[in-house]
Amino acid sequence: GQNIDQPTEMTATEGAIVQINCTYQTSGFNGLFWYQQHAGEAPTFLSYNVLDGLEEKGRFSSFLSRSKGYSYLLLKELQMKDSASYLCAVMDSNYQLIWGAGTKLIIKP
Amino acid sequence: GAVVSQHPSWVICKSGTSVKIECRSLDFQATTMFWYRQFPKQSLMLMATSNEGSKATYEQGVEKDKFLINHASLTLSTLTVTSAHPEDSSFYICSARVLADYNEQFFGPGTRLTVL
Numbered sequence: 119g120q121n122i123d124q125p126t127e128m129t130a131t132e133g134a135i136v137q138i139n140c141t142y143q144t145s146g147f148n149g150l151f152w153y154q155q156h157a158g159e160a161p162t163f164l165s166y167n168v169l170d171g172l173e174e175k176g177r178f179s180s181f182l183s184r185s186k187g188y189s190y191l192l193l194k195e196l197q198m199k200d201s202a203s204y205l206c207a208v209m210d211s212n213y214q215l216i217w218g219a220g221t222k223l224i225i226k227p
Numbered sequence: 228g229a230v231v232s233q234h235p236s237w238v239i240c241k242s243g244t245s246v247k248i249e250c251r252s253l254d255f256q257a258t259t260m261f262w263y264r265q266f267p268k269q270s271l272m273l274m275a276t277s278n279e280g281s282k283a284t285y286e287q288g289v290e291k292d293k294f295l296i297n298h299a300s301l302t303l304s305t306l307t308v309t310s311a312h313p314e315d316s317s318f319y320i321c322s323a324r325v326l327a328d329y330n331e332q333f334f335g336p337g338t339r340l341t342v343l
Contacts, residue, residue, distance in 0.1 A: 151331070160320050160334040161271070205270065215261075215332060219270040 120144045122218035124206050129224045130196055138191045138204050138221045146211020152180050152191045153205040155220065161205055164191070193223075201225045229255045231323050233335035240311055241343055248306045248338045250321030256301035257323030261332065262294075265318045277304045311342045 121143045130136040142150070149168040153161035167173055167182035167189060179192040191204055206218040230253040240246050250260055258279050263271040275296050277283040283296035295307040304323075308315055318339055322332040 153334075158318075158337075158339075160337040162334070163331060166331065214273070214276070217271045217273075 120208075120210065120216045122206055122208060122216055124204075124218040124221045126219070127222045127224065129226060130193075132196055132198060132225055132227050134196050135192065135194050136196060136223065138193075138206075138223065140189045140191070140206035140218055142187050142189070142206070142208045142216070142218075144208045144210045144216055147184060148209040148211065148213055150180075150182055150189050151207045151209070151215065152178075152189075153207065155203045155205055157202075164204075196225050198225050198227070229253075229323070229325055229333040231257075231321065231333045231335040233321055233338050235338060236336065237339040237341075239341045239343065242312055243310055246308045246311055246340060248308075248319055248321075248340075250304045250306070250323070250335050252302045252323040252333075255323075255325055257304075257325065258301060259324040260298060260304040261322045261324070262296060262304075262306050263320045263322065265320060265337075271320065274306075308340065311340070313342045316340055316342045 124140045151166050152164040154164050155161040165180035167180050172181045177194045182189045203220040203222050205220045207215045232251045234249045260277045262274045264274050265271050273286050274289045275283045275285045277296050277298040279298045279301050285291045298304040318337050320337040322334045324332050
């Protein structure tokens with residue numbers, strides 16, 4: 119079966135750095151997405167990785183290792199507004215998105 | 228980026244009534260739209276994939292006669308929850324796919340459905 123694993127909840131301090139991990143087992147691979155979702159709102163796109171390595175975009179970076187079935191989202195200089203759920207999703211061979219359950223990130227002052 | 232709208236944003240209805248939710252891609256043509264459902268503190272659950280001009284493909288366990296999907300144009304898809312019951316209360320989100328290098332999906336703002 120297809121499976122996406124990520125931690126349920128993480129806590130970090132304002133101004134610090136946090137890394138959210140995601141491991142996956144899917145039927146084929148056409149890229150990995152990270153989305154941010156605030157409570158009561160729809161997800162918003164953060165990043166896309168299809169090749170191994172690190173993609174940096176401002177305070178957010180995303181890493182992918184296809185051989186290990188592993189990705190992480192790195193958030194630097196955390197701000198209170200970064201409190202949200204972070205969803206990892208993999209596009210399989212049928213171009214369907216397989217979603218993780220999401221990681222709720224709590225930022226404390 | 229591409230913009231997807233949903234209407235209504237929230238709806239409260241009585242048990243047994245039907246509710247229609249619209250999903251529109253505002254500044255691009257979406258050949259494929261997706262309908263998701265999300266219960267509190269849970270991840271997105273794909274309900275169906277909607278391709279313009281053809282019948283929707285429903286995920287296992289989703290009743291196609293209860294959740295009617297119409298994708299009449301490249302910019303509009305509708306989801307109708309027929310004979311809604313309290314257990315259908317959920318957050319319904321649509322997304323539209325842009326055929327690009329990485330097939331990103333753009334999400335609508337979601338519709339909060341409460342069935343009394």
